[in-house]
Amino acid sequence: MLTIFMWIIRILMQILYIYSILIVIYTLLTxxxxxxxxxxxxxxxxxxxxxxxxxxxxIPPIAGISFAPIIALLVIYFVNNYVLVWIANIVLHFFG
Incomplete structure (x- = not known):
């Protein structure tokens, strides 16, 4: 059970990482x-x-420049590196 949960967490982290790359590519394309x-x-x-x-x-654009992608990437970074790690640590503490 524990290994399945950790596997799910790892997949979620990879999905968020790939999604952040897609945001960067999209932003560059604009x-x-x-x-x-x-x-x-x-x-x-x-x-x-x-x-x-x-x-x-x-977050309205400032001088025609949108800062939404930066904030969106920061949210993904926070979720990926803090929230999911925190959840994994809690599960390890109780079930590990």
Missing amino acids: WIPRTLQTKLGQILARIVEPYLNLFQRF
Whole structure:
């Protein structure tokens, strides 16, 4: 049971890591004209924009620059490196 839970935590951490890479790629694509109109840009937009929109509602662009991707990446980093590790430590403490 414990190894299954740790395996799930590890998969979640990997998913969050990959998702953060997708956010970085998407953000870089926004700097290059017409790249979001490509098939890759459209796929990334469908995957990343719903999450980024959560932050864009509360963090308006400053001088035309959106800081939502930075905050979104910081939230993923916090969840990946603190929340999931904290949950894993609690489970190890009680069941390990």
